[in-house]
Amino acid sequence: MRLKKVFAGALAAAMLMCAVAVPAFAAEEVEQENCLTSSYVQMNIPYADFYKAAGVDNASEIDAVTSATRNKTRAGNLAAGSYHVNADGTDITGVSCPVKVLTPWALKNAKQVTDADSYDITVTLKGKESTTTYTGADALFENDSYAYYKLNETPAYYITAWYNLLSGKWEFGKVHATETTVEGATVELNTNGHHTTYEMKISGFDLDYKTNKVYGVVLTTADGTEYGLHHVTNIWHQKNERSLKAKHSHSMVL
Template sequence: MKYKKLMASVTALGIVSGMFSVSASAAASDDFSGYVLMNIPYSQFYSAENSEIGDVDAITSATNKTGNYGKTGGAYHSGVTAGTAEDGSVAAVGKDNGSKVQGVIWAVKVDSIDAVKALGGSEITDESSVTVATMGHGSTNSTVLNGYQALSEAPAYSYYVLDSAPANYLELDGSSFKAGSDSASSKSIDVSASYGTHWGDVQLEIGEAEEASDKIINAMVITAEDGTTKGLYHLDQIWSFNQIAWNIDATEGLDGKKITGIRYYCSVKDADVADTSVPAYENYVYDYNVDVDVSEVYTGEVTGKFRNEKGLDINGLPADAQNVKARVYFTTGGRNAEYSYITPVTVNNRDGFDMEYVDVNGTRVSIEKGSVTDSTGAVTNFGELTDGTEYTVDFTCDNYYIRSIKVVYNASENVEDSESESSVADSSASSAASSSTSSKTSSAASSSSSKASSQAATKSTSNPTTGSAAGGIMGAAAILGGAVLASRRKKN
């Protein structure tokens, strides 16, 4: 059976833990001065820590995951996530109730309990209990949260009175928050970037953040070399201690820059939530020094049009794009996806197949039929287009991340090969120049940025969500709305 243990640490201000231990009756009085755990809205938490925040309204929360305490235990959410099924069992209802993460659970130094109550939250005590649930792989997983853990499903500004001083905290200043104590440890680690994953435009792999690996993640802040700081949200951007991602629609200002720091706000993790006791609250702040260049995300509109079964025209690429390559394929999706390859594939050493990226010559992706054979004699063909099929086009580029697009192949729209190539080139170049004016000026053309952007060739396949990156795929309507050549002739 677990038990509450007194902290033995000394904070950066020299305050011995336990010094502010209070009784329930003292906490109820106006004389209370000490520390509480509190549900703090993201905007207020990150502002107090001098960090900018992305547009939370632009984020589509993974609403069926908010009841996963392992991933969201450092945050609080709106709406209940657990209900009772007809047979009396626990049912996951978070998605139906629009449950969404709202903010950070963090320690706050306060001078008056009345000031805390005036914020409008609920008091959580050791006797508090709530059940959270999430649906995954066809089954419901539920957890009973006790004591301060019940803050996860309590309203904003709900609080739990701590019996000792934490190492890190904010301060309540009237009805707002300000920086308090940060007793942070610091070290340098390696971080890598990839692009266009299931989670977002940019994803950072932070496997060396070992100190945070066994902790609850309450908040994270990314700092760029130019001083830009961005706070992240759970589920949409924070999925685990070693994987974070963002779409620039919600969090702009980090792409095209060098990331120099990642700060973690963590708290003690309950190793066994199956019993009714909880560990004594402790929190931690880790500053990781990093050095990773993030490619600029191109925001101009890119469209594609199959010229015929031998070529695909791409319009809207940035005029200053360097070394653009593409791959084209069709997939049924799902956990065991089946692929139809248009651009070439190669056999890897596991007798699987890797899609190759081919050069985009000007604005043209050439298509040729071929096949490869693995060591077992299995043959995979490529280059065979199917009428009416919507194909995915992925890109790599040395100085941009260019989002994937969708293009439908319609055989009836094929254009004769004898059509003037100069006419096509002139039209495409004009479109590219026009689109590039809407893009930011690239600041990631260094050799290290080239190394980072080349990792976009490997699409993430291990993420715990099957959704595509928000805004990462153009609709068929946008694709068919590209420039059409007036001089083309249809095949008979």
């Protein structure tokens, strides 16, 4: 009964932040921007920073995760929306998403990725080898934290960011986006998954994964505890279905 109660609250409060369709971390109020200029970039943001900006209470405990399935980490079709710093695929570091930089002068100290940057990643999944070329903004996929690519247009959604001289660190505000409430979605809970202890499948919402990226999922339990989930390790989407899976195992308790 306890498990049912906990996940009943989780299902009601599970939130998705997607490129256009379901940005659930939308800002509820306009942030004060006390600067004269700003720049729009796509930036690699570590999970802890990203979920702290989303208001997750235990964001300081959310860090990069170690991946035993190194090919999946480096497969763009499986880990879309995320990035990793290790070229051997041993980690999933955070998310790569649009950012409005309120202190553009600080970008000179971060790594800039341009259209001249390009590399190939070869992975083997289910016995099949495939090679993908990552160029320009896509080259952030396997790159440093806080590396960025300058955007030529104002994005439809973004996170505000600024560099704190006192702490010597980047800080991030709420997401500016349109919040959408999904109606009619169904949830299936499996407590004895093939790879995980708990597996939650969310179906029935219109989300085109070819044009949208899932940057994060916040899972809220009945007691109000929030968990920021990771790509590949916790978050999966199923091809040819309007569904997304959130996985949680004893080895990945946050």
